Structures are given as structure tokens and as C-alpha cells.
Amino acid sequence: MGLARSDRLSRNFRRSENNCISLLTMRNYDKWSRNLKALQIFVSNNGHALVPASTKIEVDGVVVSLGSWVSYLRVKYKTGTISSSKKEELETFSGWSWGPCKPGPTGDTQRDIAMLSARQSGRSLQSIADEYGLSRQRVHQILRRVHQPEKINA
16 A cells, blocks of 8 residues: 555655755855855965955855854854854864954044945945945944944943
8 A cells, every 4th residue: 555645745845855954054065165265265365364354255256255254153153053063163274263353443433424425325335335345234333323323322
């Protein structure tokens, strides 16, 4: 006797689900490997792993936002959600630190106002970030501080 239709569908779904999981795992592994390669390039060019937030490096024809990735990993470390194997792998890089890189300048009022004006005229965060050599996240933080100083300084 054959399996009931619902049992066959359930088994096929599990098989399909496992294939999707292995595809996702492979994609994540490929991305991890590519990002590590970008970090390796940065370290070999700079002699340290203190990656500025706006750093982007091309690896195998793909632009890797290395600074954003490193910042993301530091957040995962602080929240305890990074695997020990990945943690150990990153710590092999010369000059790797789990703390943030040196903080940037406290602020450039003229630049910050110009950035706010550009944003209010409809420019994207990315175009402003590119113009000033900053990450989109940093531009967003600056604009929030400049636009609402009473809330932030309170």
C-alpha cells in the first residue's frame, strides 16, 4: 500500500524545506567567505582591521560594504549572538578589536546643516553619505541630531 496523500506531501515538503535550508546556508557561507576575503584585503593594505564605517571593497566583482559588515558583527558580539567559530575566525586578523573604532569628530556644524539642507531638498541618505565619505547610518544619526537637538541634548 502507498502512503496517504497527506503523508507524501508532508515528506516532499520536508525534503523541499531541507533543500531550501541548505541553499540558504550555502548563500550565507558564500557571503561570509566573501566578506572575510574583503577584510583580508583591507588588513593586507592597511596593516590593521580597524575598518572605517564607510569602507567598501570589491571582491570577485561584488562590492562588499565592509565597514557596515564589521559594525554589524560588533553588534552581534555585544548581544552575544555571534557564533564562537566566527568570533575566533575574526580574532585571527591583525588588529581586530570588538570595540568600536576611534569615534569620529564631534561635529562640523556647517557640514551638518548642509547635509540637512540636502536631505530636505529630497536627496537620498546614500547620495549624501557618498558626498561626505560617511556611512548612511552615520548621516542618519547626524541629521537626527541636527534636526532635533532639543530631544538629543535633553
